[in-house]
Amino acid sequence: MSAKPGAGIRFAVIGVDHAHIHGQMRLMLDAGAECAGYAAFDPATDGVSAEAAAFREAWSGITVHADARALLADTTIALVVCSIRPACRAGLAAAVLGAGKDLMLDKPLAVSTTDLEAIVRLQRQTGRIVSVDYSERLECAAMVKADALVRDGAVGRVIQTIGMGPHLIRKAARPDWFFRRADYGGIIVDIGSHQIDHMLHFTGVRDAEILSATVANYANPDQPELEDFGEVQLLAGDRHGFFRVDWMTPAGLGTWGDGRFFILGDAGTIEVRKVVDPAGRPGGDHLILVTGSDTRYVDCSDVRPVYGEQLCRDVRDRTETAMSQDHVFQVSRLALQAQAQARRLGHLQQAFVPAGRTDQPVRATGV
């Protein structure tokens, strides 16, 4: 039996502000990589987050370092894995890439074009990998299966994708930054990034035109910077994409969101019920394939995510099999662009103006 793709690859976790980190850990460990330790990026912020505490408790075998610099200086560590709050990513990327390490983050890559372009420059200067774990595609077995089916030509040429990304707000459990627009980046940047990743990936295009974009706050007037609804329509030549994202999941669903993904091909269709099949089959990862010959429920129970293994190979071989570097940046650019031009409705102020902070001058964010 050959070694796992991650054998010999040591990674560190630096910066945990979101539970996404658990999925990122599983991807890397399942691929055979070794976790060399954890540190906060800033002990005063991501060091004291509830998510960081939960991470340390859940992965209690992992060495906790008081100072991230020890991990960044360790030349045996090839990759840093991170779920730090979105507004801190440019700073973290500078430290990680500057230390000659690759970086894997949860979404979103960046909350402003200033941040994004800083990361792009650093990546080009250093040649290190900056990868984003779009978990709603890369950790979802049914989406991995959909990808394989589309590549095999099961639905012919992909004409359109429609995504619905509802999320449960769990308002009381969210950190302060969750509600601050400058910190989370807006709903299209935040949870819409998944959907833009899906559209570009499944239609096989590099970029798209934004036909329309809207964000709103309809159900949370007490949090006027929170966007709880967003929708975007994209067109890339003859490939179409529409998505809605929201923080409206009704509590009676019993899970965090009825994420759906519909692929229209010229020879068939795929529907993925990512998380739940409401009032239907138990569990997640439901895939329905309709072709010229039949309608099939496709069992995805034996499908394993491949992103962690691909990323490990890329780290070792300096390839781009998990996703192209260009895709990572294009998803972020497109999300920021849609966010910036989005019509703002409901309880949101008509234009987003970042609030003044005590630690820096008030300025436009560039978003």
Added chain:
Amino acid sequence: MSAKPGAGIRFAVIGVDHAHIHGQMRLMLDAGAECAGYAAFDPATDGVSAEAAAFREAWSGITVHADARALLADTTIALVVCSIRPACRAGLAAAVLGAGKDLMLDKPLAVSTTDLEAIVRLQRQTGRIVSVDYSERLECAAMVKADALVRDGAVGRVIQTIGMGPHLIRKAARPDWFFRRADYGGIIVDIGSHQIDHMLHFTGVRDAEILSATVANYANPDQPELEDFGEVQLLAGDRHGFFRVDWMTPAGLGTWGDGRFFILGDAGTIEVRKVVDPAGRPGGDHLILVTGSDTRYVDCSDVRPVYGEQLCRDVRDRTETAMSQDHVFQVSRLALQAQAQARRLGHLQQAFVPAGRTDQPVRATGV
């Protein structure tokens, strides 16, 4: 037991070019109305259609008249029911309304603004009812149930509707006019009318802004006037709507189309699988309701369409309970507007120019 709402109401069928007529017949007969006879509007066109022949065979007890004028002159007939080819509707409406009768058609009401405005003028002059049986809402038990649930506040305030209206093309069985743009009106006017009806109805708005509209021919290069794909994004203040319509249903689905309708409310969601629950429960009319308290599959087997009964009452009482006259015209206006401004992609010519006909001068249609 009280009499049915249609008791004493006699209607005629004039002009059959589409199998929709069977559903229209059932609505009226189930409501207790009486069919006084059938005639072609133009014996040379709708008189010789395959659908007219199938209608005469299916409803063999109904008297066939050689000349529609006999039915139009019969003052005991209150209403004319019709599924004539779309381009003939203005002419038929003129005859029916001019004869002092109400009119119920399948969709679309009109294929050009010229036709629509002629019908609007006639309706205002005569005060007769012009009603459109949006069968994908009005004949679908699960959509009727969704309507009742929304009115009862089951999902709170409706924020967005998403509709998918795929259709099976059955190319060999279609009449010539099905493929001629000037005759069927374009895919947004034709099958998109259902979706615009749904969006306006369920969000409770009178009109909407068209944020984007696209039509294309992706899979039928041999029929360059056929639009086999269309998508529209609508906004009405703080109410959102998106839909896709297409002629791409894969043959393996086993029925004409996996029509879906998603309602996002600020307190719950509804999904309707109108025709089929692919790889799921048998039959049609599936409704899934998620609220703050639970997730429920709602049985719609005891739900009956009410449109026929409401229309019969409206005919007798001169009310607008089945749908407002304004709604009928607004759906048609919005469909024509979206169709006219739609980006044209794929095998379609860049701008639609009606082909010259031998029986009339070449002219712009006004669409």
